[in-house]
Amino acid sequence: MKHMTKNKWFSFFLIGAVMLLSGCNQLVVFDPKGPVAQSQKDLIMYSLIFMMIIVVVVFVLFAFMVYKFRDRPNRKSSDYDPDIHGNTMIEIIWTVIPLAIVIALSIPTVQTIYDLEKPSAEGTDEEPLVIYATSADWKWFFSYPEQNIETVNYLHIPTGRDIEFRLSSADSMAALWIPALGGQKYNMAGMETVLYLQADEPGVYDGRNSNFNGEGFAKQTFKVHAESKEQFEDWVQSIQIEKPALTQEQYDTLLEPGLTNTMAFSSTHLQWVDHGTNEGRDYSIERHEDAYGKLLHLENINKSNQPQEVGE
Amino acid sequence: MQLDEFFVTGEPLIYGGMVSIVLVTSAIIFLLTYLKRWGWLWREWLTTVDHKKIGIMYILSALAMLFRGGVDALMMRVQLAFPNMNFLNSQHYNEIFTTHGTVMIIFMAMPFLVGLMNIIVPLQIGARDFAFPFVNAVSFWSFFFGAMLFNISFVIGGSPDAGWTSYTPLAGAALSPGPGQNFYLMGLQLAGIGTLATGINLMVTILKMRAPGMKMFDMPIFTWSTLVTSFIIIFAFPILTVALALLTIDRIFGSQFFTLTGEGMPMMWANLFWMWGHPEVYIVILPAFGIFSEIIATFARKQLFGYKAMVWSMILIAGLSFLVWVHHFFTMGAGALVNSVFSVSTMLIAVPTGVKIFNWLATLYKSRIQMTTAMMWSLAFIPSFVIGGVTGVMLGMAAADYQFHNSYFLIAHFHYVLIAGTVFACFAGLVYWYPKMFGHKLNERIGKHSFWWFLIGFHVCFFPQYFVGLDGMPRRVFAILPEWMPLNVISTVGAFGMGVGFVIFVYNIYYSYRYSKREEKGDAWDGRTLEWATPTPVPFYNFATLPEINGRDAFLSMKKNNETTFDEERLEPIHMPSNTGQPIIMMAILAFASFALVFEWIGLAVIGLIGTLIMMGIRSFDYDDGYHVEVDEIKKIERSARGL
Amino acid sequence: MSTHELKTGPLEYRTQEGQMSILGFWIFLGAEVVLFSTLFATYAVLFGRTADAPVPADLFEPGITLVMTFLLLTSSFTCGLAIHQMRAGSLKGLITWLVITLGLGLGFLGFEIYEFIHYAHEGATLQSSSFWSAFFVLAGTHGVHVTLGIGWAVLLIIQLVKRGLTPVTSRKVFVISLYWHFLDVIWIFIFTSVYLIGMVV
Amino acid sequence: MSKNTKHVPVQHIIGFLLSIVLTLLAVWAALGSNLPVAWIIIAIMALAIIQAGIQLFMFMHMTESSxxxxxxxxxxxxxxxxxxxxxxxxxxxxxxxxFHHDHGSHTDHQEESSHQHD
Incomplete structure (x- = not known):
């Protein structure tokens, strides 16, 4: 039994290490597609080295202690000393070492925190592309003010250019998270938070609301289409030409809590409300006061609930 | 209000719950009547002010809550392993993870630990009872009724469904109308009052009722952890009280604190909630550290390494715990400066925690480890908790946290610290002190089965969640992407392993009750601290006499000097408080008022509040001084207990 | 343990129970500090968020708040005198000063209620905006504390009349005096950070 | 500290007078002086803390050894x-x-709206 204890721990640790090493290239956070996610991955990997060292040291010490000092017949009596009460030197050492590790982790952390609050250095040749990402129960509105277009539940971005997301919400608090491109930030009504992301590789990535906000939460997802600058321009043009303008009436209907398909419009809702401002914070609540208490009875296999990829 | 609005309808699982509630309740009523035990129940338990009995009631309630929270957890795991089976729909899933979190933290972890403190702390410091036995009973009943109020929500009115953090504006009246969220607010408020009172009670007890000669730095480490915990409770719980009250006023009386209208500030809720919520984490982890320290010292047959460092690191952790709350919402966009400050303060907590880990390892050095069940829980804690701890540091790095936040990485982290820390400690503490409470040990063989099932199940359940989190799986979703399936299935298997472990643990309680050898002496494990100096079962007055204490491990030196807690020369009458029905009645009335407030029946709520105030007035005029246990009776009790 | 009664010192400290109750109440006051500071924090964060309701500078009047402050400061002083009388062993003096204290407290409450009604007439209610919610709950919580204190003190006066000065009654009176002084401390901060700053900014 | 042997509660009277004076001083600083707002706030908060100290030390017997x-x-x-x-x-x-951030025209809506009444 006692022997098992040690082996069990050891095998756990081995399995963990193997899973970690083999899994690194598939897990989305460890497979960054842009500079923001890359810097976060670098930071995580850097911290992971320290953490692995700590874990190894503690596990080895632990296994040694439990194995060596377990109660068994014929133990050397010199191996038992019940009166050790402390040792100042060694205690100072194991206070200073964690402190040093914390300092070693703090410096790059603070650096990265500050770096993430501004556009990444790689995209300096162009001004960031501004996209207003507005969450409403349980859908996403993406407004491109420069291009004067708006999409619902899907997103197109050019590669190699910073995207400046201006996040807000029409009602409950949400968080915009595109793990392949970088970490998340909250969307809140009456406030505007800014998140810089950038895609280097073209591709289709998963994006979602990661902050629980009620019944439709699990379905509040979207696809991010990262494409070359030219393709992006073409796409913008096609939306501008082919899609209808968004009317306030239609927008108000869309705000009602529920799920919707993907859509696109050749104008944005910013012309009458910006939910990130103090004036826009109760826009949706005032219009749909009674709709928030209603249940969708959302089940997993009910296909009609799921956003459909249409109109692209 | 129509009956079908009052009761929750339309869910087969909930009908099942209703039926089982009715069945269990009628079975209990039948049994009590059949065995003519109503009077016994009232006299011995419901009106007791004895810290040992109150502690046992805490632990029993906590075990029941662990069962409830555990069933919630298994239901979630089933849904995530078989998302296409439609076991739970979205709404039901939301309710279940909300109640799982709330029940486990507020109604399981805390009362379990408070129960152990109740029983053990007065015994460890040589006290007759708590400083305020009446208040202790009030605390218990406020917790108990708070828990009942919260738990009844799933059959009456509907469960809360905004997560255990209950973030506004989602939890506000505009987005979550109906009584569900009110159950959360009133249930926590009621239990919170009791917790605050317990904190004050424990602090006064430890400061003023220590055995003669026992200095602060002679106190057993579990008592120290209790003192530090009570300090955190006293300074953190009022924040929760206010936060809950503000949201209640928002929801019921239409104020605008956390609303989207009237320039309210929903984020202020998160701020207040975590100002309490982070210290709360340490409220449930520090006593666990204390329990492990006691058990490791006992079964390593060696004194704790670096006692003073252990105490100071706990004090430091307590202080830091009030300075890190923002790490729960780094992603709120509070700016680089705020995030940097709180990132560094968060990581600093790793230093005193690391010191503790190394001190435990050093305690094992040159020891003689006895592999009892309690010791195995304690040993398993060290490596498991280290995994949770290092991932906690990673989460504390704000820039990286933008990727971890709201993902299963976070879920895995806090289950690693809360289960490996708190739950292991609850089991370890219960096994360790079981003979002191009930006069017999839990069966070791069955206990080890339950340990291995639970431990392996735990790692199988939560280790994969780190990876599925790094793969972008957010928390609180009832539907998942296909690529997350395999790890989720593994997780579910592990969760059921833990379930089996729990069932074996409960079976062990029954088995040991039937078959375990009764303890004849009080000192079941060759212990080091004063609680083992009393005979088993512990006399209701705890200690007949106490020798002058000098130094730590008081009982160890007593055994060396052939001293006991029964010195016939020095016997004196012992003053005891009388039992009283006031606490349960007072809190029942307050619970009635809270229930009325849940449904916004203001008139009834006011009546209930007035009733509570009247009860407090009655208490104020109550000059019952208790009674004295005479010397002859003490002699009789001690002689028979010690077999003299 | 209560059998070991001290023979000297203030009556309320002579028994172990008395000492523990008073110590417990000090600890409770520590919790109360945090409770009120949470309300202050909420008020500070929500400051200025008046939406369509009037702003505080238009409603707060120096006169009435100053009168309320003096009422409460004086009541704190008379409460101190009551304890002084108690320690001098004068039951009559104690009860007299306590009654004066309660009178002043009632006066304070009267002004506060008048003030709230006045604000409500001007369009500033609990519901009108987050700033006013914070104001009413902060000031109201203090007011509720004062109300409870008055009710509690009345019960104690009855007990004093019935039982005279004993270790138990004097302990109870001492505890409520702590409570009363503490409410004055809180009011000083409400007066300063709510009324004065509200009038200045 | 305890004055229970004396007949005149000197300490209480001093405390009372001090608190009246400090209150009036705070009112003057806030409403009568022409200090900058930030200084007023600092000054009157400092006065409040002193007053709290008076209550705690002179009225509440906080440091009584008995x-x-x-x-x-x-x-x-x-x-x-x-x-x-x-x-x-x-x-x-x-x-x-x-919630400050330095870009474009959309900054600080809530700040503006909260200070426009000042």
């Missing part, structure tokens, strides 16, 4: 006020400061 409480009352009040500072300052730090 209470058997040792340093505990002082300790609890001290930590209570430290916590109060953390809660108030920390909330303002994280809740108001945070």
């Amino acid at each position: 209470s058997g409480g040792g340093h505990v009352p002082w300790n609890m009040m001290f930590h209570g006020f430290v916590l109060a500072a953390i809660i108030v300052a920390g909330s303002l730090f994280t809740m108001s400061f945070g």
